[in-house]
Amino acid sequence: MxxxxxxxxxxxxxxxxxxxxxxxxxxxxxxxxxxxxxxxxxxxxxxxxxxxxxxxxxxxxxxxxxxxxxxxxxxxxxxxxxxxxxxxxxxxxxxxxxxxxxxxxxxxxxxxxxxxPVIGVMLAVLAFQFLTKSKKTMGSKWMAVFAIVSFLLLQGISLHPGIVIGLFLVGAFILSTYKIKKDQGWKAPVMQERERQL
Structure with missing residues (x-):
């Protein structure tokens, strides 16, 4: 209750x-x-x-x-x-x-x-928190690229926010998959060497 x-x-x-x-x-x-x-x-x-x-x-x-x-x-x-x-x-x-x-x-x-102005400040604080989290998880370079591209899509060509979010969800999925495969490809020879030693 x-x-x-x-x-x-x-x-x-x-x-x-x-x-x-x-x-x-x-x-x-x-x-x-x-x-x-x-x-x-x-x-x-x-x-x-x-x-x-x-x-x-x-x-x-x-x-x-x-x-x-x-x-x-x-x-x-x-x-x-x-x-x-x-x-x-x-x-x-x-x-x-x-x-x-x-x-x-x-x-x-x-x-x-x-x-x-109060509403503007609250939204700015929330945006800053999201940017900080993005920087930690995806790095400064990709965070800056995603932020700039999203700004251009939203303000430059007035694309619907839902479409922009959908595009970036797909982009983040592709980027994450690429990073995981890259890391696995780098770790694979090390694991193979360890298995040989055992």
């Missing part, structure tokens, strides 16, 4: 405090899932985020569904999704009329402008 309560509290917080939707919620979900409740480690969170980006639908809802399922199966997925969606949905319905009447207010516009 405690785990269900943690799912409710954790994803209710992401739903209520995730101002700006979509990408701005990802650092909040990472905090709850990785740092606070330790439902997964940073590497698994990064893999989940990459795969979620290749599927249709809101990214935060997909993340909530996967994490809830990982923690408590189908019931956990349902609890996480509802906890993430319901608080902000109810608040939106209650406050919609009130906020709509002040939509041209300079105060409201100032609030939106003031929150935007």
């Amino acid at each position: 405690r785990t269900y309560l943690d799912l409710v509290v954790g994803f209710a917080r992401t739903g209520v405090t995730g101002y700006g939707g979509g990408p701005s919620i990802i650092p909040l979900i990472e905090y709850e899932a990785v740092k606070k409740y330790k439902w997964m480690n940073e590497d698994e969170f990064g893999e989940t985020l990459a795969l979620a980006n290749t599927l249709p639908g809101p990214i935060a809802t997909k993340m909530a569904a996967y994490i809830g399922f990982k923690v408590k199966g189908s019931a956990g997925a349902a609890v996480a999704i509802l906890a993430h969606i319901l608080p902000s949905s109810l608040a939106m319905m209650v406050l919609l009329g009130f906020l709509y009447s002040f939509r041209h207010s300079p105060v409201v516009k100032g609030m939106v402008t003031g929150v935007s």
Whole structure:
């Protein structure tokens, strides 16, 4: 029962405090899932985020569904999704009329402008963490190549993020397979020499 309560509290917080939707919620979900409740480690969170980006639908809802399922199966997925969606949905319905009447207010516009840099910093910190992990696992050279190419694909020709992620998943698979075969090819003669000595 405690785990269900943690799912409710954790994803209710992401739903209520995730101002700006979509990408701005990802650092909040990472905090709850990785740092606070330790439902997964940073590497698994990064893999989940990459795969979620290749599927249709809101990214935060997909993340909530996967994490809830990982923690408590189908019931956990349902609890996480509802906890993430319901608080902000109810608040939106209650406050919609009130906020709509002040939509041209300079105060409201100032609030939106003031929150935007915070969201940018959170996303930058998350991006830096992913780049640091990539550097450790694939080396500085390949990390830089992948980062530059992905930037050009996303910003230069405006390719859909899901397609870019799919391309890089295939590229990473090919690169990993090549490295493994290269290492095995280098180790094979050593193993053969040892077998001869035995």
